[in-house]
Amino acid sequence: MPLRQRPRATPSRDPGRTWRTDDRVLTALVLVLIVLITAVDILSPPHIHLGPLLIVAPALTASFAGARGTAAVALLAIAALTFIGLARDGLTTANHQTQLGAQAVVSTLIVGLRVLRDRHERELARVRTVSEAAQRVLLRPLPERIGPLRLASVYLAAEAEAQVGGDLYAAARTATGTRLLVGDVRGKGLSSLGDAALLLGAFRAAAHLHAELPDLAAYLDGSVSWDLAQLAEQKRIAKGEVGEEAGESFITAVLLDIPDDGTEVRLVDCGHPPPLLLRPDGVTALAARRPSPPLGLGELAPARYEVETFPFGPGDRLLIYTDGVIEARDAQRRFYPLTERVAAWCGEQPGTLLRRLRGDLLEHVGGHLDDDAAMVVVDRLDRLPGGGPPGSRRRA
Template identity: 50%
Template structure:
C-alpha cells in the first residue's frame, strides 16, 4: 500500500504494529521473524520511494529494527518469568499434596469430600488445614486456620497436622486431644525468635470432630473456629458449641475444654469450613450467604455439593478471594435410627460436665 501511494503519504511506520502484536501471543522466534519481515518491508519501501540513503527512511528502518529487537527481549523476559511461575506452581502443588494429602472418599460409614481454594492465584497453599484420623470404630476430623499468611503459616499448619495425626490415637476424648494440640502448638510457636508479644500474635482456630460408627451422633470441640453447618432433612442449621480460645494462645489460661454431642443420623451432612468462605464478599462488599445457599444443594452428594459451592462462591466474588478457604463435607450413610439426640458436655479429664437436650 505504501509503494502504491504517493511519496507524501508514509504508511511504513505502521509496520511496527506487526512485532508489537506478535509479542502478545507468539514466542521469541516468531516475534523476531515478524520483526525481520517488517524491517525487510521497510527496506523495500525505501528502495521504491527515494532510495535507502534518504534520512527519513534510514531513521524509520533503524527505529523499526530497534523496536523489533525490544519486542524480542520483552518476549524472552516474559517466557522466562512464565517458566519460573510454572516451577513455583509445581512446587506449591507438590507441597500442598504433601501437606494436605487427598482425603479418602469413604471412611467407615462416612462419605467425605474436600477442597482448598487459595486466595493467591500463583500458589495453591496457605495456612488453612484439614486432616482425618481413623481410630478404631470412630473417625476424628480436624479443620483449622492459622493466623497470618506465607511460609510461617504453612509451617504452623504442618506442625499442627503432624501433632494431630499422632495425638488422635492417644487420647480418649476430644477435649483431651484439643489440650494436647494446644500444648503442641505452644511448643512450636515459642520456637519463633523474638519477645513473648510476638508469640501471642500467633494462634490457630480449629474444630475437632468425632463421629462414632455405632451411634448416630457426632461430638464437637470448638477452639475459636466458625461453627459447622448441619444439613438434616433438608434443613440447614448451625451446630452450637461452647466457645473456647484458639490453639496456641500460650499466655491465656485455657481452663477445661468441653465437647458438645449432637445428632448426626444417616443421610445427614456436615459442612466444615474456614472463615475464608463466610468472609468472602461480592462487588458491593456483602458477605457470602453460605447458610442460605446450602439449602438448594441439600440433596447433592458431597462431591457435587463441593463442586456447586465452589462454582457459586467464585461467581459471587467475581473469581477473586481475599483469604484462603478450606471446605470439608461429611455425610453419614447407613440405616435409619430412632432419632435420639444427645447434648452432654465432656471435660478434658473425660468426665461429663452437663447433660441436656435429650429427646
C-alpha cells in the same frame, strides 16, 4: 477429591510449547496484516508511507506468543519493509534507511521485553510448582471414601501464587470411626504455613492414640503452644523486641469424631465457626454451647475440653469451613451468605456442591479473596464401601 483454586494470573505459554488453535488464528491475522500493509504502501502515492505501521505486527505478537515467535514476526516485518523500499524508491533513500533503523530498534526492544516476561513467567511457574508440591505434602488430599463417610474438599488461597496457606484439614481412621480436623491459623498465605504444619503433624501423629476427644484436643494444644511460643520469641528477638508478651499466634479449629456405629457426631470447637448440618428440610448450625479458646494460647487452655454431641445419621451431610468463607465481602462490603446459598444446593453431590460454592464465593468477592478459605463436605453413607452396614467391620 480436593478442588483447588485456579491461579488468577495464568502464566503465558512457554516459547517452546505447541501453539493452541487460538494462537494460530492470531498469528494468521498478524501475517495478513503484514501483507495488507505492504500491499497498500506499495500501491499508495509516493508521498504516503504506511511501512512504519509494520511495527504493530511484532507488538501484537508479543501479547500472545513467546520470544521466538515475536522475533520471527519482527524479522518478517523488517523484510516486508525492505521489500517496500525495493518496490518503491530503493533502499538508498534517507527515508527508507530511517524507517528500517527505527523498525529494527523498536523490534529489538519488543523482543527483549518478551524475553524478560518469559523469564519471569518461568520463575513464577517454578514457584507454583514448589507450592503445589508443598501442598501435596502438607495438605494431603482427603480420601473420597473413609469408613462409612464420603468426603470432598476445596481450598482457596488468598495469595494466587501460593496455592496453600494457613487453612488446614485432615482425616484419620481410628479403631471405632473417623476423626476430622479443620483449622485456621491466624494470618494468611505462606507466612502461616509453618503453624499449619505444626498442627497437622500433631494431629496425624496422635489422632489414633487418644481414645477421648478432649484428650486429643489437649494434646494438640500442648503440642502447638510450645512451638508457637518459640517461634514468636524468635520473631521478637529478630525485631529487637525481647521482653514483650507472647501469644500473637493461635489456631482456631474444630475436631470431629464420627463413630462407624451410631447416628451422631461428637465435636470440640476451639473458637472455630460451627459446622453446618445439611438436610433436605433445612440447614442447621452445630454451634457449641461452650466453645473452647483457640489452640496455641497456652495458659488460656481449659482444664478439660467440652465435647458436644449432635445427630448425624445415614444420608446426613456436614459442611465444615473456615472463616475466610463467611467473612468474604463483596464490593458493597456484604458478607458471603453461606447458609442461604448452601441451602439451595443441599441435594447436589459433594463435589458438585463444592464447585458451586467455590464459583459463587469467587463471584461474590469479584475473583479475589482477602483471606484463605477452605470447605469440607462429609456425607454419612447407608453402607460401608465394601457393602456392609456401618459397624459391620473395622479398619485399623
